[in-house]
Amino acid sequence: MSQSKSAIKHDTLFDKPFTTPLDKAARFSFDEQVVACFPDMIRRSVPGYGQVLAMLPIFARRHCKYRQQDDNGQRVSRIYDLGCSLGAASMTLAGEFEAQDLQIKAIDISPAMTTEASTLLSENYPEHDIEVITADIRDVKLEPCDMVILNLTLQFLPAADRVAVLENIYNVLSEGGILVLTEKTHAFDEQYDAWLVERYYDFKRANGYTEMEISGKRNALENVLITDTLDEHHARLSDVGFERHLTWFQFLNFVSVVAFK
Ligand SMILES: C[S@@+](CC[C@H](N)C(=O)[O-])C[C@H]1O[C@@H](n2cnc3c(N)ncnc32)[C@H](O)[C@@H]1O
Numbered sequence: 001m002s003q004s005k006s007a008i009k010h011d012t013l014f015d016k017p018f019t020t021p022l023d024k025a026a027r028f029s030f031d032e033q034v035v036a037c038f039p040d041m042i043r044r045s046v047p048g049y050g051q052v053l054a055m056l057p058i059f060a061r062r063h064c065k066y067r068q069q070d071d072n073g074q075r076v077s078r079i080y081d082l083g084c085s086l087g088a089a090s091m092t093l094a095g096e097f098e099a100q101d102l103q104i105k106a107i108d109i110s111p112a113m114t115t116e117a118s119t120l121l122s123e124n125y126p127e128h129d130i131e132v133i134t135a136d137i138r139d140v141k142l143e144p145c146d147m148v149i150l151n152l153t154l155q156f157l158p159a160a161d162r163v164a165v166l167e168n169i170y171n172v173l174s175e176g177g178i179l180v181l182t183e184k185t186h187a188f189d190e191q192y193d194a195w196l197v198e199r200y201y202d203f204k205r206a207n208g209y210t211e212m213e214i215s216g217k218r219n220a221l222e223n224v225l226i227t228d229t230l231d232e233h234h235a236r237l238s239d240v241g242f243e244r245h246l247t248w249f250q251f252l253n254f255v256s257v258v259a260f261k
């Protein structure tokens with residue numbers, strides 16, 4: 001993928017002393033500053049990020065069966081990329097499918113993200129039917145679809161809103177379709193959780209983050225990124241109607257679950 005304006009910036013967002021977590025301005029947000037270094041940040045901060053992305057087209061090949069129709073009446077597979085950020089998941093899918101086979105709808109609440117995602121996707125895949133939409137995924141009316149990707153997005157919604165978003169997804173997925181839900185989690189057992197969190201910080205250290213950057217980001221994410229346990233995710237998927245869902249990927253405290261309609 002080529003970056004539109006400049007080379008990807010190195011993430012140095014938290015390399016200065018941080019303010020208190022009560023300072024609203026210090027809260028993590030997906031603004032222009034984050035957009036500028038996002039590919040570097042997510043690659044160095046999320047264990048297995050590239051591996052999860054690489055599996056999405058492989059899952060799509062098995063589960064997307066041209067069940068939908070585009071505006072010209074052509075049979076297509078419709079995929080939602082919810083909380084798309086710069087469109088990395090959409091980009092990976094477009095790279096593995098012919099333009100006429102897919103209709104991708106990539107949605108994000110951050111205009112800074114969607115502006116850059118639109119540029120990147122249209123520059124790299126001008127022939128593909130990819131719509132980038134700036135919206136809150138709690139408000140959008142989804143259309144019938146074959147696959148939904150929630151890659152590190154649900155964790156940023158207030159806990160009380162998560163069921164409704166998953167219910168909407170369940171209702172619009174076609175029979176045979178899938179939801180791929182990737183999340184940062186915490187372990188119920190405090191000792192296991194402490195071990196996982198410490199090894200996660202080791203992972204960040206190994207990727208070049210300093211102690212100040214690690215603690216600054218932790219403060220900024222407090223009450224912004226709210227994790228559930230893996231059991232809570234599975235229970236919620238059952239509650240909204242998914243009868244079958246399994247954890248297909250886990251790397252430290254990051255997991256990915258596939259739910260089958
Ligand atoms: C960690 S990023 C997702 C990464 C991306 N899916 C990827 O694979 O590269 C989380 C994204 O969710 C978006 N987001 C958070 N709350 C949202 C909401 N209510 N509606 C839509 N997008 C939301 C943020 O703006 C941010 O871009």
Ligand SMILES: O=C(O)C(=O)C[C@]1(C(=O)O)C=C[C@@H](O)C=C1
Nearest residue numbers: 041042045046152184217218221
């Ligand atoms: O938990 C952390 O410290 C992270 O950096 C994780 C995480 C994520 O899971 O989305 C948080 C914010 C950025 O979007 C990139 C990675």
